[in-house]
Amino acid sequence: MIRLLHAADLHLDSPFDALGEEKAALRRREQRELLRSLARIRAEEGAQLVLLSGDLFDSDSAWTETEELLCLTISEMAVPVFIAPGNHDYYSNSGRWAKLRLPANAHVFTSEDFDAVVLEDIGVRVWGAAFTDRYCASKLDTLRIPRQDGFTELVCVHGDMNNPGSRYNPISEADIAASGADYIALGHVHACSGLKKAGRTCYAYPGCPEGRGFDECGEKGVLIVDAAPGKVKSRFITTASRRYECLSVPADEIDSFHLPDGAADNIYQITITGETGQEPDLAAIRARLEPQVFALRLRDETRIRRDVWERADEDSLRGVFLRMLRDRLSSARDDHEREMITRAARWGLAALDGREEAELLW
Numbered sequence: 001m002i003r004l005l006h007a008a009d010l011h012l013d014s015p016f017d018a019l020g021e022e023k024a025a026l027r028r029r030e031q032r033e034l035l036r037s038l039a040r041i042r043a044e045e046g047a048q049l050v051l052l053s054g055d056l057f058d059s060d061s062a063w064t065e066t067e068e069l070l071c072l073t074i075s076e077m078a079v080p081v082f083i084a085p086g087n088h089d090y091y092s093n094s095g096r097w098a099k100l101r102l103p104a105n106a107h108v109f110t111s112e113d114f115d116a117v118v119l120e121d122i123g124v125r126v127w128g129a130a131f132t133d134r135y136c137a138s139k140l141d142t143l144r145i146p147r148q149d150g151f152t153e154l155v156c157v158h159g160d161m162n163n164p165g166s167r168y169n170p171i172s173e174a175d176i177a178a179s180g181a182d183y184i185a186l187g188h189v190h191a192c193s194g195l196k197k198a199g200r201t202c203y204a205y206p207g208c209p210e211g212r213g214f215d216e217c218g219e220k221g222v223l224i225v226d227a228a229p230g231k232v233k234s235r236f237i238t239t240a241s242r243r244y245e246c247l248s249v250p251a252d253e254i255d256s257f258h259l260p261d262g263a264a265d266n267i268y269q270i271t272i273t274g275e276t277g278q279e280p281d282l283a284a285i286r287a288r289l290e291p292q293v294f295a296l297r298l299r300d301e302t303r304i305r306r307d308v309w310e311r312a313d314e315d316s317l318r319g320v321f322l323r324m325l326r327d328r329l330s331s332a333r334d335d336h337e338r339e340m341i342t343r344a345a346r347w348g349l350a351a352l353d354g355r356e357e358a359e360l361l362w
């Protein structure tokens with residue numbers, strides 16, 4: 001069995017705009033520390049090689065210290081490290097990957113066409129390809145590995161699974177099954193896929209090792225993969241220093257709501273929901289909860305209880321609208337018609353309020 005560390009989508013030097021300047025700078029420092037954790041995990045787990053499947057950097061522009069730290073980390077890893085550039089950090093002759101003085105144990109794939117590096121001493125071939133532009137047409141359909149006895153065939157590539165129309169190297173299960181690989185180390189999707197199999201080939205997305213927003217909630221990490229010809233196992237290892245968490249709390253429970261243990265390290269979005277007699281006091285809720293977390297976003301999705309017809313006598317568009325429907329309601333012939341008119345009133349009032357979810361009004 002060969003043991004490898006598989007990580008992707010670090011998106012180093014992301015702007016973290018939503019956090020404010022000070023916390024964003026701290027988050028970028030923490031992203032850099034992520035590189036140190038990768039080196040530590042590599043050593044603790046005794047991985048014999050490292051596959052980094054693209055989008056290591058968020059953009060062209062990165063801080064020099066981040067690039068230097070990447071070089072230092074790879075050098076400390078002291079095992080072969082393979083990089084398959086993705087859509088955010090694609091390879092170009094004048095770009096970062098061509099300029100960086102990477103240590104000798106690093107190998108960056110530079111072509112859209114697959115090529116292989118042979119590691120004779122451990123009986124492994126690593127196949128890889130690069131994005132050479134923001135977009136990349138399907139590539140894996142060209143990979144048909146001529147299998148060689150005793151070799152474990154690994155692939156490192158950035159691409160989009162089960163999304164045929166994608167502009168980011170769309171990959172199908174059929175391509176994977178026909179590739180002849182034992183394990184395909186994917187990058188691009190930011191949630192861990194767990195170990196999957198198509199034909200005799202296993203594949204996985206580790207997801208991003210550090211969440212960057214409320215669309216990247218929960219545990220984040222990397223994969224330790226043990227692979228041999230026709231045999232693959234994987235284990236998820238958490239790396240994120242902070243988690244993004246989204247919680248919904250009914251308005252009548254918000255005053256007694258307690259954050260879970262460990263919340264101080266994490267970034268929360270708390271959505272207050274349900275029907276209330278009065279609007280929630282967001283300032284008071286923020287004052288109580290904010291000191292307990294790293295950062296807090298509060299969303300008020302409550303709806304105020306009220307009688308549908310209570311404002312029918314108002315001298316306003318709302319009043320005219322409600323009076324019209326009230327007249328029709330009184331002459332309605334059956335329950336079905338009455339229900340339709342009531343619904344029309346609800347939707348109309350929601351539109352007048354500029355609300356999206358009329359159905360939640362009552």
Ligand SMILES: [Mn+2]
Nearest residue numbers: 055086087188
């Ligand atoms: Mn990507």
